[in-house]
Amino acid sequence: MIAVVGCGRVGLPRGLGLAARGQRVLGVDTDVGVREAVAERRLPFQDESAAALLEATVGRTFTMTGDLDRAIEECDTFIIALGTPLNDRLVLEQTALSEVAARLLGRRAAAGSRPPLVIVRSTVVPGSTVGLVRMAERRWGLTPGKEFLISYCPERTLEGASHEIFELPQIIGADDPRSAEAAAGVFRALGVELVHTGIVEAELAKLFNNAHRYVNFALSNEFLMIATTLGAFGHEAIRAANHGYRRGRIPDPGYAAGPCLFKDAFALGQPLAGGDLLLAAWKVNEGLPEYFIQQVERLGPMRNPVVLGLAFKADSDDCRSSLGVKLVELLRLRGCAPAAHDPRVRAAGATDDLEGVLKGASEVFVTVPHREYRTLPWHELTRLVSPGAVIADPWQVWDQGAVVLRLDGPAGLGQPRRTRSQTARVSRAVADQVKSDARRLPFSARSLARSGSSRTLAIALAKAPSSPRSTRSAPSAATSGTEDRARATVGVPQAIASTSGLPKPS
Numbered sequence: 001m002i003a004v005v006g007c008g009r010v011g012l013p014r015g016l017g018l019a020a021r022g023q024r025v026l027g028v029d030t031d032v033g034v035r036e037a038v039a040e041r042r043l044p045f046q047d048e049s050a051a052a053l054l055e056a057t058v059g060r061t062f063t064m065t066g067d068l069d070r071a072i073e074e075c076d077t078f079i080i081a082l083g084t085p086l087n088d089r090l091v092l093e094q095t096a097l098s099e100v101a102a103r104l105l106g107r108r109a110a111a112g113s114r115p116p117l118v119i120v121r122s123t124v125v126p127g128s129t130v131g132l133v134r135m136a137e138r139r140w141g142l143t144p145g146k147e148f149l150i151s152y153c154p155e156r157t158l159e160g161a162s163h164e165i166f167e168l169p170q171i172i173g174a175d176d177p178r179s180a181e182a183a184a185g186v187f188r189a190l191g192v193e194l195v196h197t198g199i200v201e202a203e204l205a206k207l208f209n210n211a212h213r214y215v216n217f218a219l220s221n222e223f224l225m226i227a228t229t230l231g232a233f234g235h236e237a238i239r240a241a242n243h244g245y246r247r248g249r250i251p252d253p254g255y256a257a258g259p260c261l262f263k264d265a266f267a268l269g270q271p272l273a274g275g276d277l278l279l280a281a282w283k284v285n286e287g288l289p290e291y292f293i294q295q296v297e298r299l300g301p302m303r304n305p306v307v308l309g310l311a312f313k314a315d316s317d318d319c320r321s322s323l324g325v326k327l328v329e330l331l332r333l334r335g336c337a338p339a340a341h342d343p344r345v346r347a348a349g350a351t352d353d354l355e356g357v358l359k360g361a362s363e364v365f366v367t368v369p370h371r372e373y374r375t376l377p378w379h380e381l382t383r384l385v386s387p388g389a390v391i392a393d394p395w396q397v398w399d400q401g402a403v404v405l406r407l408d409g410p411a412g413l414g415q416p417r418r419t420r421s422q423t424a425r426v427s428r429a430v431a432d433q434v435k436s437d438a439r440r441l442p443f444s445a446r447s448l449a450r451s452g453s454s455r456t457l458a459i460a461l462a463k464a465p466s467s468p469r470s471t472r473s474a475p476s477a478a479t480s481g482t483e484d485r486a487r488a489t490v491g492v493p494q495a496i497a498s499t500s501g502l503p504k505p506s
């Protein structure tokens, strides 16, 4: 039987997935709340695929206990999926993991049976699994591959997307053939491709994946800040850069954090006592809340700020290491009394009443693009918030065309937006539009537009008289590309009067 020690957001779905493929699994968790939830056939967190697995396996191939000794007694394979958060020395907290591993490795195999197999699944500082091997050699004189088997098999599924358990290749890190084969046997049941490598290489592969994403997000966020400093619309520049360009693939900017991304750069950088690029990425991503607060403050003192989203990512109920939570804290430090909304995260002072929280809001910070925000019509948002409210949204949930945008005019008369397809058209045909727009402009603006850059066009159009429709209509996908582009682009320099550039680290 397989024991999964630590049945959190990683361990529980993984154990259920193995149980669904016919393995007998014993989940071990010290949290009685987790065990009670499972006994009631309820997931303690949100994950639709895992909920279906739970329904199919609990009481059949999947059971739970709080007693590690029972697991040691009944199981021969142990998957450790304990939490390893960053501690106050900026090192991953692996004490519980080491203690559990010591108890498992100290177990002597019954005569004639296979030695115990320990699979480390938690994210760890590279070298830690080999550290466990050294500990077993030193304390009990045990030989790896002979008296115990050990492997590092990282978790790479997206939190909340447990269907990936049956899709993603599984990396099997082992330094002896017997451990490699035993670990492969566990994951073969899931029908996924197996990728064999050494233990440290497997630890690194996991961290490389997350650090690569994190650094890319940071770069995209820095691109956004550079564009904003120039009064340009960073999203449009990124879309233009990516369009039809196979070597592009710059991700969209936005708040990048969470229990994994936040800490994994530290874990990876540990052997270098930091890692300059990794720390720089951390500084940029973690600085984004402060950056947006500063941008909004430049437009005037904050009166009634609202933070939309406390989860660390869209449509999640997990607020660990969330930048929405951080933004609320930073606003409080400035003496504001921010209201916070999240449809799934229950936290003191937060509400799930979207309409109620937006009523009269004067600054709206969108920290995650939850589907509830995406489905809120722009005209509804502008009707609810106070006149002249400021919307700070790196996600461009409403395609509003400016990352920090002040709604000029009475509430409900927000600036026109561009749809994504309109933006793509604009990106493809900037040069043509410059020419045709120039013909519509008064003579003084036309000379500026002739230079041919979209930035110049923005300035030129900003100087052109607005049509009644462009100043009064709520955002509409039906408005013409030219008019939309003019209004939306004008919104960028207007909204970002002046900018500071780099964020401050917190």
Ligand SMILES: NC(=O)c1ccc[n+]([C@@H]2O[C@H](COP(=O)([O-])OP(=O)(O)OC[C@H]3O[C@@H](n4cnc5c(N)ncnc54)[C@H](O)[C@@H]3O)[C@@H](O)[C@H]2O)c1
Residues within 6 Å of the ligand: 005, 006, 007, 008, 009, 010, 011, 028, 029, 030, 031, 034, 081, 082, 083, 084, 085, 096, 100, 121, 122, 123, 124, 155, 156, 157, 158, 159, 160, 259, 260
């Ligand atoms: N959350 C993710 O999406 C994700 C993705 C990849 C990797 N990881 C890594 O996987 C590991 C687990 O992450 P998580 O988000 O599931 O953590 P978690 O904190 O949600 O879950 C850990 C579970 O272990 C239990 N526990 C704590 N001490 C215990 C003990 N001594 N014995 C038995 N149970 C104990 C806790 O009650 C909790 O339910 C971490 O190292 C994390 O970095 C997480």
